[in-house]
Amino acid sequence: MSDIFDDTAPPRVTYSNTGTDFSPVHDRLDQLFPALEAGLGRETVFPLVEGYPVTGTVTTTIRSPIDRDMTLAEVVEANAVTVARAVAVARAAQPAWAALPWPERAAIIRRAGDILAEMKWRMGPLLVLEVGKSRLEAMGEAEEAADLARYYAAEMERNLGYERLLPRAKPEESCSSLLRPYGVFGVIAPFNFPVALSVNMISAALVAGNAVVYKPGQINALTGALLVQAFLKAGVPADVLAFLPGGAATGEALVADTGLDGIAFTGSHAVGMEIHRRFAAGRFARPVIVEMGGKNPAYVTATADLDRAAEGVARSGFGLQGQKCSALSKVYVAAAIYDDFLDRLTARTAMLTLGDPRRREVFMGPVIDDRAAARQAAAVDEARRDGRVIMGGERLGGGIYDRGCYLAPVIVDRLGADHRLNRDELFLPFVSVQPFDDLAAAIADGNRVAYGLTAGCYAGRQAEIDLFLDQAEAGALYVNRASGATTGAWPGHQPFCGWKGSGGAGGKGGLGPWYLPQFMREQSRTVMLR
Structure with missing residues (x-):
């Protein structure tokens, strides 16, 4: 097996080189798994x-x-x-x-x-x-x-x-x-x-x-x-x-x-x-x-590239089934483009392949255990009671799905700003969407959590970007990143600094x-x- 495990197959995988052809990587993994x-x-x-x-x-x-x-x-x-x-x-x-x-x-x-x-x-x-x-x-x-x-x-x-x-x-x-x-x-x-x-x-x-x-x-x-x-x-x-x-x-x-x-x-x-x-x-x-950990927001303004924003939000919200401390948990969207963005986000999320992650086409695998699945079920019930479930929430069944916790990604809206699901870290494939009329007010609301790990912004005007960079209370900020709204830090390039309850006193x-x-x-x- 030494010839299979040597270090010669390109290309190198990072969290941000999403446009690369990884066929050689998948071909080698096809050999390795059996x-x-x-x-x-x-x-x-x-x-x-x-x-x-x-x-x-x-x-x-x-x-x-x-x-x-x-x-x-x-x-x-x-x-x-x-x-x-x-x-x-x-x-x-x-x-x-x-x-x-x-x-x-x-x-x-x-x-x-x-x-x-x-x-x-x-x-x-x-x-x-x-x-x-x-x-x-x-x-x-x-x-x-x-x-x-x-x-x-x-x-x-x-x-x-x-x-x-x-x-x-x-x-x-x-x-x-x-x-x-x-x-x-x-x-x-x-x-x-x-x-x-x-x-x-x-x-x-x-x-x-x-x-x-x-x-x-x-x-x-x-x-x-x-x-x-x-x-x-x-x-x-x-x-x-x-x-x-x-x-x-x-x-x-x-x-x-x-x-x-x-x-x-x-x-x-x-x-x-x-x-x-x-x-x-x-x-x-x-x-x-x-x-x-974190309760990480993203902000999408009316001047944003909405396809790029939908891509970044879906990747950060549902990559690794939302089980990242940097995972996107809620997204604030300008009221003028709210419905348009929701349509694009749901369409992009529907394209994510959920299943056995040993398969090359799969983006989302199972959550880690039954406790996580129970938390997701409880969160979906709360969202149905207090807001609107736009998509997702079901647990897949049949075959291998009966032997793991495979959960469809969830997008919700119409929850109150102070609702538990908008304040607590969930560590699940669960994204809450909220409209805003004023970006500064939206950022202030995003800051009103115990955490301060990551945050993202999609905007076409420099003044909006500057406002986000100046006002967001998080240690790692990302702007207009299609590979991930709030995720994707790499050594020597994006320090992973937790403010407030996300890190130590020094941040x-x-x-x-x-x-x-x-x-x-x-x-x-x-x-x-x-």
Whole structure:
């Protein structure tokens, strides 16, 4: 199989090169899926501490959301004893890793990125099976993960290890500022982007000189184990990076361990805020680097290209079944073009193919589980009661659809501005549409949520664009983007910064130049020369 898994087939998939002919990618994936699936269900994934598997008493069977009859792996969950041991081992190993000259650490993390790139033809198909992503979403994530590791290595080099000479206060002294690692970081990753977001947090923490104790999403043990192998193969010492698969109990034990010097978390607002409170409650506050979701709006003015807007709204609202923290959740549309835009949006949404994401033509797969399907059903019932369901809401049945949660995308309108469905994050293929007469008022209403992750605007007048850029309260803004109204950030190009309840107090996001310094703390050094 080595000839199939090599890294030679163009073109490269990103989240924005939507006009590319990806036939060569699909042709290779057609070869890969049968061979990959033939080997599934035979592997047991263990926690890794010091590079060695750790046994346990609780074993979970991981099944694909595409088809619940498909067993992906058996997973031994890390218990509290294993978590405590992993943190202790990491604490003992971290000083030697931090003492390694920063150019050597950067070279190791860059090498991890190169290895992840070589793994993409295995990682991408696994993401389809683990998460239910479409083929191109999955391959894009595999590419993004490799770029993230390389990006943070380059940032360390670009900033010369974050050491800076400062002006002398006296001729006989030397003054400098240096950013130094905290020690041991816990990393807790979500299910929806299990490779890219894990690599984002892990590579930044490691290149800064920290040790890492890593817990993937409960269903992501296979991709989590594979990416850990990439870091170990690149030269990260086995005692510096621990792998702790498991569910809520594993995450709770990790958060509760006072041996952590900091934590990086991507997930829900409720859990992220609880971590914040707990890490601020000790003898001193420990750093918490978080991304906690969004309620992301887009604005379509009367001067917009409506076909472009409909394309971008549909892609961001329903890509990955709306299960992105950056997914578009509501769209404000100028009253003068409201009906015209709705017609175009519904027509474009009706063209999206829903089904088994192993097929090349499929854009939307299943939502992750029955709980998500129940939330969608409840939201549709509310929308029917309090507004209007324009399209969607049904659950597909028959064949493979009976073995997964395949939900038609939903578009609603006529809900009140303060309705729960217009304020709460849903994490579902569900878009609410609202008319507006005044763009400034619409933006102000879009800002009246607890979140501030992404926002988009479609407009033909510069004054409208400037108003959006000046007034929108979100960390990542997009204007006139057909590939996605609110989604599609890429390392080094679109930092993923959460404002308000979407991120930490500093609002500095991954994928950008201000993320890496958060894994370090400043030390001022004044040395008398004579």
